[in-house]
Amino acid sequence: GRGGGRRGRGRGRGRRGDRGPRGGKTEESSVWHPVTKLGRLVKNSKIRTLEDIYLHSLPIKEAEIIDHFVQLKDEVMKIMPVQKQTRAGQRTRFKAFVVVGDNDGHIGLGVKCSKEVATAIRGAIIDAKLSVVPIRRGYWGNKIGKPHTVPCKVNGKCGSVRIRCVPAPRGTGLVAAPVPKKILTYAG
Numbered sequence: 001g002r003g004g005g006r007r008g009r010g011r012g013r014g015r016r017g018d019r020g021p022r023g024g025k026t027e028e029s030s031v032w033h034p035v036t037k038l039g040r041l042v043k044n045s046k047i048r049t050l051e052d053i054y055l056h057s058l059p060i061k062e063a064e065i066i067d068h069f070v071q072l073k074d075e076v077m078k079i080m081p082v083q084k085q086t087r088a089g090q091r092t093r094f095k096a097f098v099v100v101g102d103n104d105g106h107i108g109l110g111v112k113c114s115k116e117v118a119t120a121i122r123g124a125i126i127d128a129k130l131s132v133v134p135i136r137r138g139y140w141g142n143k144i145g146k147p148h149t150v151p152c153k154v155n156g157k158c159g160s161v162r163i164r165c166v167p168a169p170r171g172t173g174l175v176a177a178p179v180p181k182k183i184l185t186y187a188g
Contacts, residue, residue: 032064042068050106054134063129072100072108072132073186074125077179079117096120100128101186108132109183135187140167 034040039062041047050069053060060066077097083090094117101107110128114120138151149172154165163180174181 032068034062034064036061038062039065050132051134060130060132063126066108066129066132070102070104070106070132072102072106072129074098074100074128075182075186076121076124077182079120082113094120096124098124098128099183099186100125100132101188103186104188105135105137106132107135107183107187137188138167140169145170 032039032043034043038047038053038058038060042065047053050066053065066072075098077099079094079096081092082095083092093113093115095111095113096117098110098112098121099107100110108128108131110124110126110131112120112123112127114123136151137147138149139147140149148170149167150165152167156163156165168175174184176184
């Protein structure tokens with residue numbers, strides 16, 4: 001019969017119980033163990049600020065490096081289902097767009113696609129942290145107080161989307177469509 005004798009023609013799924021506790025990760029996984037040279041330098045306080053990393057154009061491969069320097073707020077901008085046609089119908093996955101920022105000159109946008117919404121959001125947050133960039137700010141008119149606007153007229157283009165940022169007087173606020181306004185608010 002099936003599975004008779006010790007030779008077996010089974011599925012090879014036995015003896016997998018001795019691989020640590022269920023759930024995979026243990027309690028001490030919340031402590032950050034850097035894997036890159038930059039991560040080790042940051043953890044040992046050899047690099048003091050995020051600006052030092054940007055100054056030398058070092059690639060940031062660990063999200064914890066960003067967490068070490070700045071407290072970021074994140075917001076899910078959009079979750080959209082994407083489908084792939086297969087032999088047995090469609091396979092639906094979820095694409096998450098997340099923006100992170102500290103309202104003080106740092107902003108990042110992350111995109112992740114996954115079978116589950118929660119996994120996609122978690123991946124997008126990590127992706128956004130890895131893509132954090134500094135935002136240069138300036139003045140309109142007199143240089144009084146802290147910088148409050150973009151330093152000059154700036155044009156940007158990605159795909160079919162074009163954006164133009166123009167300096168404005170203090171107190172004008174952001175004059176933009178709802179989505180760019182939300183993103184630029186996180187930039188500060």
